Amino acid sequence: MKIIDLRTMRGPSYWSVKHHKLIVMKVDLQDLADTWSNSVPALAEQLPKLLPELAQPQPTDAEKLSVKHPPLTEEQLIDGEPLSHVILHVALALQRTAGMPVFWGKSYPAHQEGVDFVVFSYQEERAGRVAAEAAVQLVEDICQGQPVNLKPIIDELHEIREEEFFGPSTYSIVAEAASRNIPYIQLKNSNIIQLGYGVNQKRIWATTTSYTSHAGVEVAGNKNRTKAMLKDAGVPVPYGTTVYSEDSLRDAVEELGFPIVTKPLDGNHGKGATIRIMSWEDAVEGLKAAQKYSRAVIVEQFIEGHDYRLLVVNGKLIAAAKRTPAAVTGDGASTIQQLIDKVNEDPRRGVGHEKELTSIKADQHTLDILKTHDLTLDSVLPAGQELYLKSTANISTGGTATDVTDLVHPYNVLLAERVAGIVGLDICGIDLLTSDIAIPLNETRGAVIEVNAAPGFRMHIAPTEGLPRNVAAPVVDMLFPAGSTARIPIIAVTGTNGKTTTTHLLSHIVASKGYKVGHTTTSGIYIQGVQLQSGDCTGGQSAEFVLKDPTVNFAVLETARGGMLRSGLGFHTCDIAIVTNVAADHLGMRDIYTVEEMAAVKGVLPRTVRKNGWAVLNADDDLVYAMREKLECRVALFSMNEHSPRIREHAENGGLAAVYEEGYITIYKNSYKLRIDRAAEFPITFGGRATFNIENSLAAALACYCYGFDKDDIKQALRTFVPSAAKTPGRMNVYKFPTFEVIVDYAHNTHGIEKFAEFLNATEATRKVGVVSGLGDRRDEDTLSFARVAGRIFDEVVLRQDRDLRGKTAEELKEIMTRGLRLDTPDLPITYIENEMDAIDHVLATAQPGSVVVLFTENIKATLKKLDDFESRI
DSSP states (O other): OEEEEEEEEOSSBTTBSSOOSEEEEEEEOGGGTTTHHHHHHHHHHHHHHHOGGGTOOOOOTTTGGGOOSOOOOHHHHHTTOOHHHHHHHHHHHHHHHTTOOOOOEEEEEOSSTTEEEEEEEOSSHHHHHHHHHHHHHHHHHHHTTOOOOOHHHHHHHHHHHHHHSOOHHHHHHHHHHHHTTOOEEEOTTSSEEEESOGGGOEEEETTEETTOOHHHHHHHHOHHHHHHHHHHTTOOOOOEEEESSHHHHHHHHHHHOSSEEEEETTOOTTTTOEEEEOSHHHHHHHHHHHTTTOSSEEEEEOOOSEEEEEEEETTEEEEEEEEEOOEEEOOSSSBHHHHHHHHHTSTTEESTTSSSEEOOOOOHHHHHHHHHTTOOTTOBOOTTOEEEOOSSOOGGGTOEEEEOGGGOOHHHHHHHHHHHHHHTOSEEEEEEEESOTTSOHHHHTOEEEEEEESOOOHHHHSOSBSOOOOTHHHHHHHHSOTTOOSOOOEEEEEOSSSHHHHHHHHHHHHHHTTOOEEEEETTEEEETTEEEEESOOOSHHHHHHHHHOTTOSEEEEEOOHHHHHHHOOSOSOEEEEEEOOOOSOSTTBTTBOSHHHHHHHHTTTGGGEEEEEEEEEETTSHHHHHGGGGOSSEEEEEESOTTOHHHHHHHHTTOEEEEEETTEEEEEETTEEEEEEEGGGSGGGTTTTOHHHHHHHHHHHHHHHHHTOOHHHHHHHHHHOOOOTTTSTTSSEEEEOSSOEEEEEOOOSHHHHHHHHHHHHTSOOSOEEEEEOOOTTSOHHHHHHHHHHHHHHOSEEEEOOOSOOTTSOHHHHHHHHHHHHTSSOTTOOEEEOOSHHHHHHHHHHHOOTTOEEEEEOSOHHHHHHHHHHHHHHO
16 A cells, blocks of 8 residues: 555645544555455454554544544454545544544545545644554555554654643633634644734733733742742741752751751742651752752741642632642552552543543652652552652642632632732632631641642643533633634635635725735735735635734635645635636646536635625636535625626525626615626726626625625725736736837636636737746646637737746647647747746837737746836836
8 A cells, every 4th residue: 555645634625624634645555455355354353452442432522423434343344344444443543542532534535546535633733644654554564464563653642642732721721712713823833822813812821821921920930039929918828948058958947847848949830849858868858859940949847738729810719629649549469559550540541631630650759759668669558558659749740639619718719819919920820738728728827838820720620529610711701801802804715717816906995994904815925015925825824824913903815726725724714705716727636637626625615604704606607606505604696797697586585796787896785786886997907808807806896895894985995906016916917118018917727818818809909929838737638728718819929938847848838838829820920938038038029019918927026027127228
């Protein structure tokens, strides 16, 4: 077997609109085609033993309705389950075995014989890709009788999960935000999560937020400063001092007496802390342990009592937990290591943050504790004797937590809320020791021993005992109060032709209303009209670039086929989606072979529109018009045909539409007609000759009307949008020289050049010269069709080559293009100049008076610069 292609979808895609995180794998199965049936017994015997998860998937509530296939059983294998289906289930089971609960997938034949697609969900992208490759290798090894060792694979997947998956605290906030339809983006190369888009974004880093005070974090990080501030405010704290050496430690011990506690001045999460020190030797060891993290070490009285964590969010106590260090209880027969192993068998325990509890690890700290009791891991504890294995009660070291939120005395509630305010933290974890949290702290002689910035949530959201608390909800409430919004409006545009111009038009209209617009096109990314990146920027990463920008409050995103097939959309929902048309272009690329399949790709976009949003569809295009049948949102139609029965039916049923009638852009709303303006008045239409830009204006005007813009504002914006090399580079850029004109455009397929032909045929000229090229990644029939139209509309052609021939040779493209150009015009003059810039120099030097020269350019930037330089010299 061989993996031909492996892609990662990060948003809605051709393979699934609802399931965003998908691995798309194309596998050549022909090597095993003949031996597959003979391999079934081995697979049926070994797979269930190697991967028990194959037969026992437990989907989460969110995924129960989306499991594509039932669990893979031995009976299914024996009954002849397709090989690609087996690979699918193995890839999912590998991830589940490593603690990543994924269940959705599908497999189906590709266009090539013996090749299948395997599509399945992932939790972590890198883990999904590793699981894909491992699944193929595992199945092949079993089929070929090779030995299999799964442990390295599962270990690697575990490591990836621990390295890359959100920690439990971060995950709880992200999940709460997602449940409220708040989008999130993980910022590249960081653990920072952006919640919301554009100007409305907020950020979290674990449990620090956009509102977390740097001063508060600094105070909490310095235990001496914290204790001093709390003491001045009347908060009970342990007596103590700071030491730097054994000599100063001796002075502290003489002053405080035993038992004491040592901990690093700048430590957190219990690192380097030693409690209940009863001897000078242990005090010295505690000093050394603390100085691994900080030269300055706090020495405090040991406060008797239970360890409690109180969580305050936005000034209010949200949850409280009683924490117990990792421990075992003797049975009179088992060694301490055996007792630890037995505790770790609890299904709630796992590696790192994989589950609600962490497995207990007998590390050096544990060995040191055992040594103080004259014990080793091989010692047998008497029945009923409890032994603490850690000196701190952190969940991450195997400790447990019991929810006590409802038991906290009002005095202690007020105390916790005061502490958070004194230190200055929006999210604050307060550690205190007391005999009973239900009694005021000042009556139990307890004390606040530590204040934590970025406190962990795991003990509250998944306590070992007691009620789980949704502590993430008040965090999201704080970040996005009632009445606020996390999103910015998104208008997304797709189609075969016209989408770039439509996007520029939309951006201009929206900006004219005072919005700070970010928009993406095939020519670049623009923030508030300034181009920040150049090139084809129509994929998911470019969309995220705009949505991450903190100055943008409106996004207009061109969304092309390539990005959708490469990694899916860069957003999950939008407010308005426009589909301009679907035509034969890019067929045969990335396994899209028909116009109908291309329509399915483009149709992903309108299916992401929110329910109260709008899909703006071209009623004159059968495939686009048919998209309305799968939509849950509202639909608006546009048409160049004022007598369109589709528009008439839609309007009679109360629908919204835009039509080009009697020379006007007109909005149909119920039985009313609202005329925007004469299309010939819009500079983009070149006096009405550029009918394709009338169509683009229809789509843009309708979308803006759907959003709620006033028709007069739309009219004014369309009248002031002047196409130019700066505003619409490579899209109908007209240079008027003294004796001839040059038009720069990007028409690169048959549908596009046919639309351009309507304009050129309506343009008067003594001679029409075209500079054209073929594209190597198109089918021969598509290139011939494009050349045939070019041959009909030009009096003379200069044939050139792109810099990137995309899989064909220059000679192949020259032959196909020449043949196509002369299919209908055998005597058409053709000059072959391979280099694009040389071809442009030629037509500029030989242009006849009154002629129109059309440059279908690849290198837009260089072409426009050459024309600007030529203009400056005449």
